Amino acid sequence: xxxxxxxxxxxxxxxxxxxxxxxxxxxxxxxxxxxxxxxxxxxxxxxxxxxxxxxxxxxxxxxxxxxxxxxxxxxxxxxxxxxxxxxxxxxxxxxxxxxxxxxxxxxxxxxxxxxxxxxxxxxxxxxxxxxxxxxxxxxxxxxxxxxxxxxxxxxxxxxxxxxxxxxxxxxxxxxxxxxxxxxxxxxxxxxxxxxxxxxxxxxxxxxxxxxxxxxxxxxxxxxxxxxxxxxxxxxxxxxxxxxxxxxxxxxxxxxxxxxxxxxxxxxxxxxxxxxxxxxxxxxxxxxxxxxxxxxxxxxxxxxxxxxxxxxxxxxxxxxxxxxxxxxxxxxxxxxxxxxxxxxxxxxxxxxxxxxxxxxxxxxxxxxxxxxxxxxxxxxxxxxxxxxxxxxxxxxxxxxxxxxxxxxxxxxxxxxxxxxxxxxxxxxxxxxxxxxxxxxxxxxxxxxxxxxxxxxxxxxxxxxxxxxxxxxxxxxxxxxxxxxxxxxxxxxxxxxxxxxxxxxxxxxxxxxxxx
Numbered sequence: 001x002x003x004x005x006x007x008x009x010x011x012x013x014x015x016x017x018x019x020x021x022x023x024x025x026x027x028x029x030x031x032x033x034x035x036x037x038x039x040x041x042x043x044x045x046x047x048x049x050x051x052x053x054x055x056x057x058x059x060x061x062x063x064x065x066x067x068x069x070x071x072x073x074x075x076x077x078x079x080x081x082x083x084x085x086x087x088x089x090x091x092x093x094x095x096x097x098x099x100x101x102x103x104x105x106x107x108x109x110x111x112x113x114x115x116x117x118x119x120x121x122x123x124x125x126x127x128x129x130x131x132x133x134x135x136x137x138x139x140x141x142x143x144x145x146x147x148x149x150x151x152x153x154x155x156x157x158x159x160x161x162x163x164x165x166x167x168x169x170x171x172x173x174x175x176x177x178x179x180x181x182x183x184x185x186x187x188x189x190x191x192x193x194x195x196x197x198x199x200x201x202x203x204x205x206x207x208x209x210x211x212x213x214x215x216x217x218x219x220x221x222x223x224x225x226x227x228x229x230x231x232x233x234x235x236x237x238x239x240x241x242x243x244x245x246x247x248x249x250x251x252x253x254x255x256x257x258x259x260x261x262x263x264x265x266x267x268x269x270x271x272x273x274x275x276x277x278x279x280x281x282x283x284x285x286x287x288x289x290x291x292x293x294x295x296x297x298x299x300x301x302x303x304x305x306x307x308x309x310x311x312x313x314x315x316x317x318x319x320x321x322x323x324x325x326x327x328x329x330x331x332x333x334x335x336x337x338x339x340x341x342x343x344x345x346x347x348x349x350x351x352x353x354x355x356x357x358x359x360x361x362x363x364x365x366x367x368x369x370x371x372x373x374x375x376x377x378x379x380x381x382x383x384x385x386x387x388x389x390x391x392x393x394x395x396x397x398x399x400x401x402x403x404x405x406x407x408x409x410x411x412x413x414x415x416x417x418x419x420x421x422x423x424x425x426x427x428x429x430x431x432x433x434x435x436x437x438x439x440x441x442x443x444x445x446x447x448x449x450x451x452x453x454x455x456x457x458x459x460x461x462x463x464x465x466x467x468x469x470x471x472x473x474x475x476x477x478x479x480x481x482x483x484x485x486x487x488x489x490x491x492x493x494x495x496x497x498x499x500x501x502x503x504x505x506x507x508x509x510x511x512x513x514x
Contacts, residue, residue, distance in 0.1 A: 044268075044389045045174065050419035054115055054394055057312055057321075060422060064322045065390045066311035067422045070116050070185035073386070073393065073432070075314030076307060079502035082439060088119075089187030089438035091141065095224035096183060096431060097215055097231075099207070100153050101146060101196035102176040104398035105130045109144055109192075112181045112396045119188050144180070145193045149217035150210045153198040170399060174415050177397045178423050179230055179431040186435025190442075193224055208233070208248055215251040219260055225447045227255065228434040229264040229299075230427030232291035234273030235346050236371075237282075245292075245347070252298040259449030261437045264294040265426035266303045266381040267341025270479035287369035288343045288483055290380040297351040300452055301380045302429040303495050304340040304387020305472055308333055311391070323390035329474060336475020336487035336494035337388045341380065341426060343477075343485060343493050346370050348378040353453040356460045358471075358497070360489030368483055382452060384472060384495035385432055389424025396420055436502055444510045454512035458505070459490075459497045468505040469498040 046063055048055040060067035074080035102108070109124040123144035128134030131152050135145045176194065183192055195218055197210040211231065218224050238244060255262050267273065271288035294301040308326035310318040319330040329335055344367045357363055365376040386393070398418045415421065441447050448454070459465045472495040478484025485493035 044425065045392070045395075045415060045421045045423045046389060047415065047417045048420045048422060050417065052111060052115065055420050060311070061322055065392065065422050066318070066321050066323070066326075068307065068311050068314070068386065068391070068393050070118065072309070072311050072314035073185065076309040076386075077500055077502050078504070079436065079439065080314075081503055082443075082506070083188070087439055087443050089190030089435065089442050092187070092226070092438040092441045093191040093193055093224045094183045094187065094431070094434045094438050095193045095195050095215075095218045095227045096176075096179045096434075097195050097211060097218075097227065097229050098172060098176045098179060099197050099199065099211070099231075100172045100176075101130060101148075101194060102173040102397075103130050104173075105146075105176055105180055105194065106134055106144065108177050108396050108398055109180055109184065113184065115396070116185070118185060121184065121192065141191055142189045143191045144184075145191070147193055147195050147217075147223070148198065149195065149214045150197045150199070152196065170415055173399065174395065174397055174421065174423065175230055175427060178393070178395050178428060179228060181395055182393055182428060183228065183431040183435045186432045187438040190435065190438040193218075208244075212248045212251050216254065219251055219254045219258055222258065224260065225441050226261045226434045226437045227263065228431045229262070229293055230425075230430050232264060232267055232294055234275070234285050234289050235292050235295060236285040236287075236289050237274065237276040249293070249296055249298070252293070252296055256298050256450045259447040261434070261447070261449055261451055262299050263302055263430045263433050263437075264296070264299045265341070265430045266294045266301045267291040268304075268339040268387075268425050269341060270339055270477035271341075271343050271484045272480040272482045284480065284482065286482070288367045288485070289370070290343045290345055291341055292347070294341060295345040295348060295378055295380050297348050297378055297452070298450065300433070300455070301382045301496070302426055302433050303342055303381035303384040304337040304424075304426040304429055305334040305384050305475070305495060305499060306337055306388045307386035307391045308335065323388075325388070326391065332474060334386075334470060334472045334495075334499060336384075336472050336477065336492070338475070338477055338479055338484075339425075340384065340387060340475075340477050340494050342496070343367055343380060344370075345378040345380065346372045346374065349373070350376045350378055351452070353456045354379055354491075356456065358459050358465050358490035359462065361491040362486070362488040362493070363491055379491065379493060379496075381493075381496040382455060383433070383497050384499050385429030386499075387424055387426045387428055389422055392422040392424040393428055394420055395423045433500075436500065436506070439502075440506045440509055443506060444513075448509065448513040451509060451513060454509055455497060457512050458508050464508055465497075468501055468508055470501055471498040
């Protein structure tokens with residue numbers, strides 16, 4: 001996930017949030033640096049080659065990385081047994097919200113699925129256009145659909161990353177490929193709905209309303225059971241007060257009322273985010289900050305880790321292979337990633353579900369030097385998942401070229417190559433968590449909906465916490481001169497409650513949700 005910047009404020013929903021056990025809010029990178037407020041939550045990547053066959057682990061190790069395929073990820077987080085038992089998310093739909101879409105996503109999903117032996121959903125093929133005209137007939141499942149509630153973008157490759165970093169078209173294409181392919185890898189028989197907007201994501205004012213209107217469309221029309229968001233903006237970059245957030249977050253309130261689970265990546269700047277101006281070189285928010293929508297109490301925020309399991313099997317810890325973060329911590333399965341967005345909101349007070357935390361948690365509720373009440377505020381993230389590209393997931397992308405181009409160059413856009421990438425960022429975790437909840441919804445025979453109270457309820461029980469979560473206790477998310485936080489036992493502002501031991505967590509999560 002790229003760094004995000006922009007702002008929001010909240011208020012006005014006290015009664016509704018109280019019903020959900022959530023307090024209402026008072027007013028108030030990594031390889032490729034981004035400088036525009038709203039960006040895709042994809043932080044860094046490494047291009048590995050243009051063959052159709054996925055790269056070997058040796059090829060990944062040669063560039064200082066380990067690369068996870070779906071089977072290794074299934075075993076790393078202990079849900080291969082659920083998939084083998086026939087629990088693959090069938091009948092459930094995951095909505096992925098992204099700008100622009102990607103001009104080759106149907107073909108790329110087909111390649112990804114066939115290369116890893118995954119079911120090929122209807123709508124993933126090498127011939128249909130990557131727009132709604134390629135959607136399958138009603139009733140077919142599993143399916144991959146593309147929906148453009150705000151209108152589809154013109155049928156041309158996304159714009160290259162421009163000097164103001166306001167559109168980042170090719171970066172959104174890689175984000176789309178990551179989100180779609182890994183939601184599918186996690187819940188192979190769930191339906192995937194890519195919901196796109198046609199706008200350039202500039203400064204929050206122009207970008208956020210179409211994104212949130214698209215989510216509202218999904219909720220209002222009961223199109224999905226789970227929503228994944230891999231974008232965001234620094235809270236401190238919105239200067240216009242309460243009104244914008246009241247309008248933007250209505251989709252989350254309605255999602256909670258309709259039992260739709262909503263995830264958001266926590267960001268890839270650690271505690272460092274930017275204001276929205278000046279546009280071409282925005283200044284850093286001068287205190288530890290978090291991004292919205294990840295900071296919204298009605299959203300489940302996903303932070304990130306280095307995953308140090310064996311990237312071939314996923315069944316054991318590998319402290320020998322790259323990267324250095326794994327080699328330096330022998331026997332440790334996960335280390336908190338420095339880019340994992342985390343800290344405390346300046347907009348939302350501490351929700352009731354965060355009142356009881358596991359022993360050893362390091363929740364302070366305050367950010368040094370931050371404005372506003374700055375005491376007992378909402379903590380971010382809630383949970384975590386693999387994020388750093390040095391222990392990243394494999395993604396296939398047919399990189400779009402600008403109009404008229406037929407080979408390399410991409411007019412300055414980046415990424416700019418067709419083939420396999422190993423990709424990182426907290427946006428890797430949001431679609432995978434969405435897939436896990438699709439599995440849980442299918443197993444339960446109902447939609448779990450808003451899961452935050454249940455997650456914290458489980459974690460408050462020491463036996464269940466030890467059984468259902470991998471507690472990440474190492475790592476720090478300082479990425480600049482702005483102070484960061486350290487991972488700890490229990491909840492922390494790097495990895496939240498930790499990562500999921502899925503086969504154990506899902507039954508308890510089902511039991512803890514209404």
